[in-house]
Amino acid sequence: xxxxxxxxxxxxxxxxxxxxxxxxxxxxxxxxxxxxxxxxxxxxxxxxxxxxxxxxxxxxxxxxxxxxxxxxxxxxxxxxxxxxxxxxxxxxxxxxxxxxxxxxxxxxxxxxxxxxxxxxxxxxxxxxxxxxxxxxxxxxxxxxxxxxxxxxxxxxxxxxxxxxxxxxxxxxxxxxxxxxxxxxxxxxxxxxxxxxxxxxxxxxxxxxxxxxxxxxxxxxxxxxxxxxxxxxxxxxxxxxxxxxxxxxxxxxxxxxxxxxxxxxxxxxxxxxxxxxxxxxxxxxxxxxxxxxxxxxxxxxxxxxxxxxxxxxxxxxxxxxxxxxxxxxxxxxxxxxxxxxxxxxxxxxxxxxxxxxxxxxxxxxxxxxxxxxxxxxxxxxxxxxxxxxxxxxxxxxxxxxxxxxxxxxxxxxxxx
Amino acid sequence: xxxxxxxxxxxxxxxxxxxxxxxxxxxxxxxxxxxxxxxxxxxxxxxxxxxxxxxxxxxxxxxxxxxxxxxxxxxxxxxxxxxxxxxxxxxxxxxxxxxxxxxxxxxxxxxxxxxxxxxxxxxxxxxxxxxxxxxxxxxxxxxxxxxxxxxxxxxxxxxxxxxxxxxxxxxxxxxxxxxxxxxxxxxxxxxxxxxxxxxxxxxxxxxxxxxxxxxxxxxxxxxxxxxxxxxxxxxxxxxxxxxxxxxxxxxxxxxxxxxxxxxxxxxxxxxxxxxxxxxxxxxxxxxxxxxxxxxxxxxxxxxxxxxxxxxxxxxxxxxxxxxxxxxxxxxxxxxxxxxxxxxxxxxxxxxxxxxxxxxxxxxxxxxxxxxxxxxxxxxxxxxxxxxxxxxxxxxxxxxxxxxxxxxxxxxxxxx
Numbered sequence: 001x002x003x004x005x006x007x008x009x010x011x012x013x014x015x016x017x018x019x020x021x022x023x024x025x026x027x028x029x030x031x032x033x034x035x036x037x038x039x040x041x042x043x044x045x046x047x048x049x050x051x052x053x054x055x056x057x058x059x060x061x062x063x064x065x066x067x068x069x070x071x072x073x074x075x076x077x078x079x080x081x082x083x084x085x086x087x088x089x090x091x092x093x094x095x096x097x098x099x100x101x102x103x104x105x106x107x108x109x110x111x112x113x114x115x116x117x118x119x120x121x122x123x124x125x126x127x128x129x130x131x132x133x134x135x136x137x138x139x140x141x142x143x144x145x146x147x148x149x150x151x152x153x154x155x156x157x158x159x160x161x162x163x164x165x166x167x168x169x170x171x172x173x174x175x176x177x178x179x180x181x182x183x184x185x186x187x188x189x190x191x192x193x194x195x196x197x198x199x200x201x202x203x204x205x206x207x208x209x210x211x212x213x214x215x216x217x218x219x220x221x222x223x224x225x226x227x228x229x230x231x232x233x234x235x236x237x238x239x240x241x242x243x244x245x246x247x248x249x250x251x252x253x254x255x256x257x258x259x260x261x262x263x264x265x266x267x268x269x270x271x272x273x274x275x276x277x278x279x280x281x282x283x284x285x286x287x288x289x290x291x292x293x294x295x296x297x298x299x300x301x302x303x304x305x306x307x308x309x310x311x312x313x314x315x316x317x318x319x320x321x322x323x324x325x326x327x328x329x330x331x332x333x334x335x336x337x338x339x340x341x342x343x344x345x346x347x348x349x350x351x352x353x354x355x356x357x358x359x360x361x362x363x364x365x366x367x368x369x370x371x372x373x374x375x376x377x378x379x380x381x382x383x384x385x386x387x388x389x390x391x392x393x394x395x396x397x398x399x400x401x402x403x404x405x406x407x408x409x410x411x412x413x414x415x
Numbered sequence: 416x417x418x419x420x421x422x423x424x425x426x427x428x429x430x431x432x433x434x435x436x437x438x439x440x441x442x443x444x445x446x447x448x449x450x451x452x453x454x455x456x457x458x459x460x461x462x463x464x465x466x467x468x469x470x471x472x473x474x475x476x477x478x479x480x481x482x483x484x485x486x487x488x489x490x491x492x493x494x495x496x497x498x499x500x501x502x503x504x505x506x507x508x509x510x511x512x513x514x515x516x517x518x519x520x521x522x523x524x525x526x527x528x529x530x531x532x533x534x535x536x537x538x539x540x541x542x543x544x545x546x547x548x549x550x551x552x553x554x555x556x557x558x559x560x561x562x563x564x565x566x567x568x569x570x571x572x573x574x575x576x577x578x579x580x581x582x583x584x585x586x587x588x589x590x591x592x593x594x595x596x597x598x599x600x601x602x603x604x605x606x607x608x609x610x611x612x613x614x615x616x617x618x619x620x621x622x623x624x625x626x627x628x629x630x631x632x633x634x635x636x637x638x639x640x641x642x643x644x645x646x647x648x649x650x651x652x653x654x655x656x657x658x659x660x661x662x663x664x665x666x667x668x669x670x671x672x673x674x675x676x677x678x679x680x681x682x683x684x685x686x687x688x689x690x691x692x693x694x695x696x697x698x699x700x701x702x703x704x705x706x707x708x709x710x711x712x713x714x715x716x717x718x719x720x721x722x723x724x725x726x727x728x729x730x731x732x733x734x735x736x737x738x739x740x741x742x743x744x745x746x747x748x749x750x751x752x753x754x755x756x757x758x759x760x761x762x763x764x765x766x767x768x769x770x771x772x773x774x775x776x777x778x779x780x781x782x783x784x785x786x787x788x789x790x791x792x793x794x795x796x797x798x799x800x801x802x803x804x805x806x807x808x809x810x811x812x813x814x815x816x817x818x819x820x821x822x823x824x825x826x827x828x829x830x
Contacts, residue, residue, distance in 0.1 A: 016592050045594050074588040165816055166721060173489040174718035177431050179460050206816055295713055303589035389815040400804035401580055401621055
């Protein structure tokens with residue numbers, strides 16, 4: 001644990017969320033105020049901005065624009081999906097990173113992302129230590145998938161959950177308006193972890209929920225699914241809303257979407273490249289003759305910052321600040337994490353999680369939070385998730401449309 | 416023009432919108448305060464509620480819930496798609512309607528809907544007059560499609576436009592986050608009229624817009640579309656956002672979506688039942704090898720009341736009140752319409768439009784508002800549309816989720 005004086009480098013990586021920029025705002029806010037931090041850089045396009053000396057001088061940005069970052073979706077600095085090689089096999093990138101760090105006297109490195117990004121952060125952290133260059137490295141978590149290990153939940157998840165629950169409510173109230181049959185299949189993101197799909201259950205507390213929820217944590221059987229929907233239709237005047245994870249798999253672990261794409265499932269002569277929802281809708285359409293609609297929430301669920309959760313924004317901002325404060329105190333090789341404080345009222349405290357563990361472990365929905373029929377979640381999930389979606393964004397509108405942050409992005413790297 | 420004393424009947428019909436309930440709130444607010452209106456009924460499921468004596472006593476509802484209707488999407492009373500026959504050929508339904516009107520002393524009838532619903536309203540209006548039963552009939556416009564003739568714009572359109580423009584912004588800022596290529600095809604509603612699709616152009620004023628916009632008003636050529644996208648990709652670092660109407664047709668008037676469904680277009684071996692966006696995305700994917708995403712905005716664009724426009728809500732509410740005030744003054748056989756007042760500041764006045772004309776004419780986007788290449792709209796459209804999306808909803812959140820109106824729906828019809 002060393003108290004270092006020098007510049008800091010911040011980068012965003014992986015898929016964007018509604019609040020990843022709130023964490024950026026937190027890092028910048030704190031770093032610009034820390035005496036030990038002499039310069040604040042933001043890398044363009046994640047780690048590739050470091051490798052290419054493509055980064056910005058954040059001190060040149062206006063305070064109001066940095067504040068607006070809290071309410072601006074996506075990754076303001078640009079993002080990347082770039083997997084660093086094992087440095088024992090090929091240390092080219094790592095040498096280059098250290099070279100750049102030395103050139104700009106980078107003593108603090110903050111990497112903001114999900115599992116893969118924490119892997120990058122972890123590798124850099126370990127190599128930097130080995131290299132002898134003193135630099136404190138902290139991961140700032142981010143993922144709508146909520147599948148990072150070592151933290152109660154991930155920044156970005158709650159806002160996506162709030163969007164999904166709200167959208168389910170709106171689809172429910174719209175699609176049940178006629179006396180005619182109506183089936184809706186809504187597809188949520190999350191390849192291996194069902195957190196996002198499960199968040200549809202929050203809508204159920206309002207009376208405008210989904211009837212069926214299918215997570216990737218339990219095997220998905222198309223016939224059982226069809227029967228489940230028909231059962232609901234019988235009970236509920238031929239109306240049913242089902243929410244399905246994009247990542248549902250059969251009992252052999254094969255993605256249902258892949259089965260459809262390969263034509264392995266008889267989807268009545270039509271192979272669809274869309275997600276699983278369109279294919280399932282197609283089967284139900286043929287089977288019932290009812291109106292069946294498929295909804296792929298796609299990018300909308302991760303960038304709809306107009307529906308971001310205040311709790312999520314505030315926590316993500318504070319996660320960024322916490323990372324900087326810890327690094328300045330001398331902490332390194334950790335990821336900022338949330339720990340839920342026991343008690344009646346929802347409260348979290350920030351802790352420093354093991355970076356290696358966070359990088360290599362995927363957290364899925366506990367099986368005991370899924371009902372026995374495998375088609376809904378239990379009250380435990382709702383109790384866990386509901387506090388996270390509380391409060392609304394203070395996003396401003398300008399001329400009737402969202403007002404996003406407008407960064408100058410003054411170039412600070414000189415190749 | 417007669418001043419009548421008696422009950423009023425209100426019904427909602429056709430596809431729901433974010434603000435059709437705001438018009439209901441306006442009708443109820445005014446009707447409950449008019450001395451000449453002795454009873455306020457709301458029909459369940461449009462005209463079918465009249466035919467089946469299935470309607471509610473609105474005086475039993477709490478004021479706060481009627482107020483909440485302004486911020487509740489979809490049709491709170493239920494809706495219907497039911498086409499009345501020509502009464503010269505079969506007057507069974509009409510006789511029944513007059514019978515019910517007499518039984519409950521219905522002297523005011525308000526029908527809230529789009530083209531088809533105005534057709535229903537018009538037929539009832541004409542038949543009632545012929546029948547000798549004194550009843551003032553007024554249509555209240557509603558349609559996200561904005562294709563009703565005789566009004567500057569339609570309640571419901573602006574909120575959908577605001578949702579579409581906001582969503583385009585969010586997709587733009589999210590999908591351009593990597594240095595890798597990204598093409599997005601967004602599909603908006605509007606079979607024959609391109610108003611909704613055109614509203615994507617509002618996002619263009621923020622710097623987070625779409626590059627290409629295709630309305631159903633001009634013929635759509637798949638090859639030209641592909642070339643347009645590739646041209647944009649060349650200019651813009653392999654990034655392109657195109658917004659396409661679900662109703663685009665080729666030069667022979669055949670829906671592009673139908674061509675795909677029939678397999679008449681070589682979509683590289685894959686026939687997709689999804690809308691036109693998935694099929695076009697598929698073609699581009701094969702042609703470029705780029706990441707191409709398709710977005711069907713589907714019901715989300717008509718029920719996302721959390722993004723409703725304040726102007727739209729206020730106008731829709733006032734349209735309801737105006738209908739009642741006019742009817743009580745003795746006006747009948749008309750549709751409430753908006754007229755834009757000339758001048759620098761946006762302002763409308765309410766007028767009474769010809770119901771027969773509104774019922775049978777579809778208003779499309781003027782050809783001169785579409786650019787010569789047929790792939791964007793002109794400033795005229797933006798000037799027309801921008802004032803309509805101003806201001807935000809006062810929708811309340813409860814426990815982090817929208818708080819919709821909760822009506823008692825006390826049954827008032829006795830069969």
